[in-house]
Each structure stands twice: as C-alpha cells, then as structure tokens.
Amino acid sequence: MRRSAPTLALRLAVAGLTGLAGLPACTAPDTEAPPAPAGLTAQAGSATSAHVMWDAAADRDGVTGYQVFEAGRLVRELPAEKTMVDITGLTPQTAYAFTVRAEDAAGNLSGPGPAARVTTPAAKAEDRTPPTPPAATTARATGPRSAQVSWTAAADDTGVTAYDVYQGGVRIHTAGPDASATTLDSLRPDTVYTFTVRARDGADNSSPDGPAVDVTTPPASGDGPGTAPAAFTATASPGAVTLTWTAPDTGRATAEYELYVNGRPTTVIQFGAGAVPSGRAEHRLTVTEPPGTVWAVKLRARLPDGNWGSFSAERRITLIA
Template sequence: MRTPPLRRPVTPTAAAARRLAVAAALLALGACASPDTRPPGPPAGLTAQAGSATSVHVMWQSADPREGVTRYQILQGGAPVREVPADKTMVDLTGLAPLTAYSFTVRAEDAAGNLSAPSAAAAVTTPAAKAEDHRPPTAPATAAGHPDGARAAVLTWAPATDDTGVTAYDVYQGGVRIHTAGATETGTRLTGLQPDTVYTFTVRARDGADNSSPDSPPVDVTTATATGKGPVTSPADFTATASPGAVALSWTPPDTGKPTAEYQLYVNGQPTTVIQFGAGAVPVGRAAYQLAVSEPAGTVWALKLRARLPDGNWGSFSAERRVPLG
C-alpha cells in the first residue's frame, strides 16, 4: 500500500492576515456600537384650522435638522391618521364630520424609527355644512406685506365676504398653498423663507363648502440679506405684459454699485435666454426688453430673471410673473 504524501499546512500571506485583522476589528466595533434609541423632540407650533365643514388644515414647525427627522405622524384623538415626509410641515385632513370638535397632535420620527412624544394638541371645530353651495367668496380686495428679517415676512389682507360665511384664508406662493389662516384673521407671519429673495404672495378666501375665491392682488416681499448688510441683488418691480407675438418686460436693476449689463431670463422654471445690453445701452434707471413669442394664444408663461453681479455670480431672482400669451 502506498503512503499518501504529507501536505504542508496553508499559511495565510501577510496581506491576507492584515485583511482578516481589519475585518475582525470592524466586526468588534459594530458589536460595540450602541443603537440609536434617542427620540427627536416633539414638533412645536402646531395649529389646526377648519378649511370647510369636512376638512381641517394642520400645520407645525419643521424639526431642527440635527434631529435627523425623516417623517411626521399626524394623530387625531391619539390615533394615527396620516404620515408625511420630513420636508412637509402641513397637511389637509378630509372626510371629517361637520360641526364636530377634533383634537390633533403630531409626532416626529427619525431614521432609526424613534418616535418623539406628541406635540401639544391643537383643537378645532368644523363648521356646519351648507347644502348646494357653489358660490365662492369674494377675493380679498387688498393685500400688503413686508419682510421681517431675512427669513420671515408679515402679510395682511382685507376681509372677504361670502353668502354662507368665510371659514379660512389660504396664502399662496408661486401657485402653491403654503399657509392657512382662520376665518377671523386678516394677517399672518410666514417663516422658513430664504434671505435676499423676492416672494410673491396672494390670498384666497374659502367657505364651508370648499369654494375658493379668486386671488387677492399679488404682494411682493423681498427678504433682507442674511447678515442684514450689503445690497439686495434681485431686480425690483418686475413686470411682464403680453401682446400678440410678444411679451414686454420691465424692471429696476439691483443697486450693486455698478451698472448691470447682463440678465438671465427663466420661463416656466427653466433658463431660456440671457439678455445683454451693449456698451452705451446699459440701463441706469428702468430697464426694458421685448421678447418675441410664437406659442399659441392662451399659453401661460411664468417669467422671472436675475442679474449678473460685478463679481461674476448671478444674483437673486426677481418676483415671478404669470402671463397668458396674446
């Protein structure tokens, strides 16, 4: 019988040994790492406004980014009824009963699944239902606003009227509802804005049947710079007027210390063209530009522009104007 040859034990190379040691260390660190069990703080500033006989608008303040919140849970009478991602801080709850008292709270949840304690409760009572009400309220006749520092604005409006009674006022910015105020309110403070930015707000009244009024007159508010110092870089008093085959633009250049010869025009949120004024034609006071169009009449354009600053960067955008083409 032949004796099998002896085999030498396999010895790992130095590189392989180092890889094994690193893997073992990482496993040890993972085993020692403590799981995240610290919940975020409860959301603050919760409000609830009845939008109609069957709906309520709930709003709250966004969490501190350091909390790592990924979503919010809305509770009605202590029971969860809706969840929204962390970038949303308001929600409309529908399908409610008319002339009924409700209590809402909100909880924040982080990436580890930790839930905060409930926020302070917001109580609201829905109004009585109005049968076959198809007539909207009148639009608020006037509206005004001013900045409150670099990240907030104060907005006021005239009361609207309705045959069955106004139940809420909705604030819109860029065609999107961003805030809801109560039926007796004629003003509000808007937070979470960006510095050195022009915002255009409108207000609509709403009745118990969810009929919305036309927009109030638009209100432009320019927030202050972040430091409170330095010039505002956005073009002011921007207007856009359509006529057959053309749109006439007009604005006041930003005061940056030097004449501004170049502007970037956006149409429907996309950069479309760069407006350049040649030597000797740079506007000092009011600037104007004629834009040729070929789109069908009735097409709606949303226009805004920004200036090239002396340091070569683009400044902040002007207010946005929506115009139906002629």
C-alpha cells in the same frame, strides 16, 4: 527557561491587545429621538377638511419626515420638506385633535407635543358660489425669514370659513375666518415674495386671488447686499412679452439672467459686451403660444461667484394675439 515562559506569554497577550486596539470601534446605534414639532395649528378649511401646519425642524435635528395623527390614529406621512397638510374626509360639526411627530433617519420618533384642536363647521348643501376676493392686501417683512400679510374681509352667502395665503400660485398658509392678518415664517433672506390671499367657504369654494403684494426679506447678518432683480415687470403685447427690471448690486454688471415660466427654467437671457445693464434692464421675448395662455414669470441673476441669486417677484400675464 521555566521562569521566562510567563514573561513570553505576557508579551504575547500584550501584543494581542495592541492588535485589537487597532480595530475600528463599533458605532453605537442612534436611539435619540428628535424634538416634537413646534408651532402646531389646525384650521377648519371646510365642513369636511382641516388644514394642519407646524414649524420646520432645525437642520441639526436630522428630521427626515413627519407623521400626522388624529386622536392617536396615523392619518398622513410626509417628507421633511412638508410642514402642512390638508386632512379631508372629515365629518361636519365634529371636534378633532391633531398631533404631529418627527422621524429621523434611524426611525426614532419624537413625542407628539400638544394637540391642535379644531371643530368643522356645518355643511352647506348645494353651495357653489365662491366668496368675493379680499379687496386689499398689504404685507411687510418682519425679519430676514418672516413677513406679515394683512387683508380685508371677504363676503360669502354662507360665510367665509378660512383665508388661504398663496405664494407663486402655491398655498403656503391658512388662517381662520376671523383673521385679517397672519405672520409667515421659514422664509428665505434676501428674497422677493409675491403673496395673494383667497377666501374659502364651508363648501370648499375658493374666491379669486385678491390683489398681489410684493415683500422683499432683508439679507441676514453677513449676507451682503441683495441679489434679487428689483421692480420686475412683465407686459404682454401681440406676439411678444417685454420684461423690465433693475439689476441687483452684485459688485459688477450682471450679464446673465435665468428666466422661469410657470415654475420651470425656460431660457437664459444674456447681454453681450457693451450692452450689459447696470441699472434698468429690458428684454423682449417673441412668443408662439396661443392667445389666452397664462404665464407666471420670474427671473434671477448670475452672481460673480457663478451661483444664481435670489428670484425677482413673480408676475402673471395673459398672452395676446
């Protein structure tokens, strides 16, 4: 019996270890920082502002936000979906150095990466005259996720300091005063974009939009045919708006389209049995808004799998009596 005691104790010890092995393992804390944002640029928007942009982080990096610094001082914090910002309140004729750091869900910060440097121009007193709009705009897709936009130079009594590229009424890019073209990245495959360009001077006066230009990015490899309604038009008439488009090739006739007005879903256009367009489609809307109301309209098709497809080009119209 005395010799069996150690054996019993050993068995109990082994049993205890076996029980411990069944407990969940502790997860090590996330201490790995995301990579520093790439593609950082800065352009002077006026004598007192600068436009800072960078490339979006890859999904695998788990970035939840960005911090923008000027000479090591934190000036803005942004969510992950924002990759550009206007820094205001700057001093004319002053050099600035901006850096951006990425942050993940665990609070890890990336390094700052190389700084983007910019010098603000001199202030122009009492300048209230905007530049002329660029007279011509052209664009072409350079891949499923990129496009090049070009424009002609604008004129201003005190000099153009920047060109702003807009898509759907939202500024998405700023180029320098000597630029006549720029490449836009982080676009979506199989999507119609409508770009316009505005010139800006040192007092932050912006010109009207230059001519709008449409670009359709091609589908990415394996994406299949395009899903955006093509050749979209919108025409105002007294008390009505007429929409026309070419139905996308989705494998079968598309009977349902979602209409957006001024960036918001407004109605679903449905075609009844026997009236589903397979080529050119038309729909007439009755409007009650007052004359002079401006609409920005676009639509997308319901796909055979139940999802919505890509948007058409956006058209701006003014309602008439």
